[in-house]
Every structure is written in C-alpha cells, then in structure tokens.
Amino acid sequence: MSPDIKRPFIVLLASHWLSMLGVALTTTAGFSWLFVLPMHLRGNADNPYIGILAFLIIPAVLFLGLALIPVGVLLARRQVVSGLAAIPDRRAAWRKIGVFLGLMTFVNLVIGSQATYRAVAHMETDQFCGQSCHVMKPEFTAWKHAPHSHVECVECHITPGAAGWFAAKMAGTRQLMNVALNTYKRPIEDAIETNRLVRSEETCEKCHARDKEIGSVMKVIPTFKDDEKNTRSETVLMLMVGGKAGGIHGAHMGPGVEIRYAPTDSKRGTIPWVEYKGADGKVSTYVDPSAKPGSVAGLPRYTMQCVDCHSRPAHTFQLPGRAVDAALAAGKLPANAPFFRKFAVELLTTSKDGTDIAPKVVAYYKEKAIPGDPAVTAAFLTNLYDSNVFPDLKVTWGTYSNNLGHTDAPGCFRCHDGSHERADKTAITNDCTTCHRMVAVDEASPEVLKTLGIDQ
Numbered sequence: 001m002s003p004d005i006k007r008p009f010i011v012l013l014a015s016h017w018l019s020m021l022g023v024a025l026t027t028t029a030g031f032s033w034l035f036v037l038p039m040h041l042r043g044n045a046d047n048p049y050i051g052i053l054a055f056l057i058i059p060a061v062l063f064l065g066l067a068l069i070p071v072g073v074l075l076a077r078r079q080v081v082s083g084l085a086a087i088p089d090r091r092a093a094w095r096k097i098g099v100f101l102g103l104m105t106f107v108n109l110v111i112g113s114q115a116t117y118r119a120v121a122h123m124e125t126d127q128f129c130g131q132s133c134h135v136m137k138p139e140f141t142a143w144k145h146a147p148h149s150h151v152e153c154v155e156c157h158i159t160p161g162a163a164g165w166f167a168a169k170m171a172g173t174r175q176l177m178n179v180a181l182n183t184y185k186r187p188i189e190d191a192i193e194t195n196r197l198v199r200s201e202e203t204c205e206k207c208h209a210r211d212k213e214i215g216s217v218m219k220v221i222p223t224f225k226d227d228e229k230n231t232r233s234e235t236v237l238m239l240m241v242g243g244k245a246g247g248i249h250g251a252h253m254g255p256g257v258e259i260r261y262a263p264t265d266s267k268r269g270t271i272p273w274v275e276y277k278g279a280d281g282k283v284s285t286y287v288d289p290s291a292k293p294g295s296v297a298g299l300p301r302y303t304m305q306c307v308d309c310h311s312r313p314a315h316t317f318q319l320p321g322r323a324v325d326a327a328l329a330a331g332k333l334p335a336n337a338p339f340f341r342k343f344a345v346e347l348l349t350t351s352k353d354g355t356d357i358a359p360k361v362v363a364y365y366k367e368k369a370i371p372g373d374p375a376v377t378a379a380f381l382t383n384l385y386d387s388n389v390f391p392d393l394k395v396t397w398g399t400y401s402n403n404l405g406h407t408d409a410p411g412c413f414r415c416h417d418g419s420h421e422r423a424d425k426t427a428i429t430n431d432c433t434t435c436h437r438m439v440a441v442d443e444a445s446p447e448v449l450k451t452l453g454i455d456q
C-alpha cells in the first residue's frame, strides 16, 4: 500500500528542513523580484548590474528553492516510510507552514526591501560607476565626439534577441568580476581582438545600405611642417568609395562578392591568406609568399565586414601630429606662433599625465611673446590629451589604431601590399590610383582647391 494517499504533499513538505529551506528561498526570490523588477523597468534597463540581479541571480535563487522543495518532500517521505520519523498531523503541518510563511514574509519585507534597495541604489552611484565604468572611459570619451554619438552602445555591441542579450549579461558579469578583482586587462582588448562584435548585417546595415552608391569622396588633408612658420601644405585625394557597381565598397561588399581572410594574430594585423569570390562566382585565393607553407591551414577564417576597414566608427582615437594639424587648420591653435606645431606635438607626446601641459603652454607664450590668452590654447591641448591618453588604463597615442587607410596603420595594405599573390602570380592590387586619385600631394596651395574656391 502506498503511503502517499494518506500523507499529502503539504504534510511531507512541512516535515523536512530542506523543503522548508526551498520555500524560504522561493519566497525571498519572489519578494526580491518585486523590488528589483520595477527598478529595472523604470529607466534603469541599461544598467547591466540591475539586469544581472533581476535576470540571473534572483531567478537562480528561485529555481534552487523550487528544486529543493521536491527533494525535501521525497526525503521526508522516505523517512516516514522507513519508520524513522513520526507521521505529523495534517493540521499541525498547515499551522507550521502558515507561521513559517508569515515570518518569512515579514523578514523579507523588512530586510529584503532595505537590502535590495540599498544594493541597487549603490549601483546607481557615481562611486560604483566611476569604478566599474571607468574601464570604458576611453571608448565612452571617444564615442561622445564621434558621428555615432547618437547610436547607443548596445546597437553595435549586443546581438539582437535573447541569445545576444544573455551573452551580453554573461560578459557583463565577467567584466564586473574582473573589475571587482582588479584583474581586467590594461589596455582592455579591442572588440575585434575578442571577436565580440555584432555582424554588420545586424548593425551597420540596419542604417547604411551595403550597396548605396556613394561615388567619389574628396578628402583634403592639411599638414603643417615642424619649421618656424609651421608651413602648411595640402594633400587632396579623390576616394573611389563607389557602391553596388564597384569602387572600394563594391569590390568587397558588392552583390555576390565575398572575401574571406585568415589572420595570424587576434588583432588581425597580419593576413597571409585571402580568398575572393567575385560576382561571377569564381573563387581565387591570394597568399603572402613569405608565409611558411602549411602555416595558413590551421588559422581561423573570417568573412570581411564593414569594421575590417571602418574599425573605429565610434571610438576614433587621434594621433598627436594629425590632431594638431587638424586644429591648426581649423584655427583652434595659433598657426602664426613660431615653431608652434613642433612644440605642441612634442608636448602631447612627452606629457606623462597631462597636468604639465598648461604651465608649459604659459611658459611658451611668455618666452615667444605670443599675443593672446595661453589659457585657451592650454585648455584645448589638455582636453586633446585627456580624450586620447588614459595613463592608468595604459591607453596612449596609437593604442587603438584605425584600419581605414594605410599610413597610420597597415589597414588596407594588410592585403593590398602587392605581395599577396594568386597561383598565376597576379597580386591583390597595389596600384596607387585604384583606390584614390591623388589630385595633390603635399602641395602649398593646390590648384584644385583654388578652382573649387575652397583654398584658405
């Protein structure tokens, strides 16, 4: 005869400590949810830590509690069946559970509300954020000044859907632990290196059509010499960005075109193997002959994406020379102050933490008897330094390089260096006029700018 019928669930539940613990955990989790969920929904949905609490930790407690209840019930049943424990009275069992639940509710309401509220309130403080989000300060600072400053972080970094959301919460938890234990990498790895970027179909291409015809884009790059006059010159390039039909975009992302490549390092800086599938379906493989035979076979392969060229769409860090040149051209720094270009670039490159910039600018103004307020120049240069160099995170000039080009980083020349060859010895093009027409190179005042009426 089965004892189950005479020993209802509720009686067994009350007679083992494990099932009672399960009830305790379940109610605690339930109450915590009641406190945390409204905070998550009410404007704090972006705070990953509230998310972690609401969707990982509390549910874990809930499920642990739910799992413990049947275990306790089974153990209680076994004890009763084997005669080890007395059969409790049904009425007494209900009373026990009633008192227990009442007590738990009271304790949960008093302590739980206070504790959860305090914990969540703490996560909102600058102190907490200042420490944890501080790791991302370089990216946050650069993003604020980027053309994508109105595009939210999650748009590029979190794959839409439940799986992406879960992966992000797990990564967030891991990052939180690294920050708490102070074990995060300095500088933190770039997102290409950790292979954690959302595919361009689900990000960039939601806003920019892959085959949009952009045509040619004129680029004027002013540079200044390190001489007394800060002599200015201009390089004018006509970049053939193209679109569906061809050009830079069409050659890599046009209809039917697919480029796969195998890098030897996680930053994808050295690429010995490239496979090109054209619109006609024909496949050619280009190999760097300096790569050891057989060394390419085991490398990971990636399909070319927007970020393989546009690696810094939201976090463009500058180089000191380029930043000073751009500011001189824009009139934000004094181009008539003798040797100013040389002075400014040296100052930015050698400063340890940015605090010595202002006094040195003041001294320079005095020494060279430059009219105007040194404070404005000092503030500009200090801000430039603070937006690009983060000494405690080991981020300095050039730590995060940009692959859109070939002068500051290998960029296009990782493949287009003229040495990646097919079996028939044709190489991926290195012709200077394929990607851009060089309308003027380092000219004092290029004719074309006069013609267009945009010379200075």
Ligand code: HEC
Pocket: 136, 139, 140, 143, 148, 151, 152, 153, 154, 155, 156, 157, 188, 189, 190, 191, 192, 193, 197, 307, 310, 311, 312, 313, 314, 315, 400, 401
């Ligand atoms: C338009 C898309 C886009 C947006 C918006 C964006 N990012 Fe990024 N982010 C990238 C790309 C692309 C990389 C990888 C660059 C690389 O690996 O060279 C990256 C890299 C990073 C990295 C790794 C370190 C580094 O510099 O490579 C961090 C951290 C980061 N982003 C944080 C953020 C934060 C925080 C925000 C919001 C304030 C944000 N991102 C917004 C595209 C974006």
Ligand code: HEC
Pocket: 147, 148, 151, 155, 156, 200, 203, 204, 205, 206, 207, 208, 306, 307, 310, 313
């Ligand atoms: C939510 C929409 C959105 C997403 C996602 C997005 N962009 Fe943009 N992007 C824009 C808008 C809007 C502009 C124009 C901004 C402006 O001119 O101020 C822009 C501008 C650009 C520009 C020109 C910037 C410049 O320097 O003038 C490039 C290049 C670009 N995006 C590439 C990308 C890439 C690569 C990605 C994916 C990593 C991406 N975008 C994701 C909306 C988006």
Ligand code: HEC
Pocket: 200, 204, 205, 208, 209, 210, 214, 217, 219, 239, 241, 248, 249, 252, 253, 304, 305, 306, 307, 308, 309, 310, 404
């Ligand atoms: C092979 C490298 C490469 C790839 C891949 C690539 N681009 Fe570009 N793209 C460029 C270059 C080079 C320019 C011109 C840059 C400049 O103006 O400084 C450019 C320009 C742009 C511009 C700005 C055009 C303007 O008006 O100034 C946008 C927007 C853009 N790309 C979006 C994308 C998107 C989205 C993808 C992915 C679907 C993509 N690109 C893939 C190289 C690439």
Ligand code: HEC
Pocket: 247, 248, 251, 252, 259, 260, 261, 271, 274, 275, 276, 286, 304, 308, 309, 403, 404, 405, 411, 412, 413, 414, 415, 416, 427, 428, 429, 434, 435
């Ligand atoms: C991962 C390797 C790789 C990178 C990086 C790369 N390309 Fe290419 N590119 C190719 C391959 C492969 C082809 C097709 C072979 C060819 O046409 O020589 C190609 C073709 C082209 C073409 C068409 C050439 C022609 O003869 O019509 C242009 C233009 C071009 N790339 C520009 C660029 C620019 C600009 C960059 C950097 C912003 C760049 N590529 C980065 C692999 C790459």
Ligand code: HEC
Pocket: 219, 221, 235, 237, 239, 404, 405, 406, 407, 412, 413, 416, 429, 430, 431, 432, 433, 434, 435, 436, 441
């Ligand atoms: C695969 C395409 C490609 C090839 C081949 C190529 N370039 Fe470029 N080049 C670019 C891109 C992209 C940029 C960056 C444009 C920008 O700043 O947005 C650039 C920029 C430049 C600049 C401006 C540098 C600066 O100060 O910013 C010069 C100069 C230049 N290229 C010269 C050359 C010469 C010389 C050759 C031939 C040996 C060559 N390029 C071959 C794609 C190419």
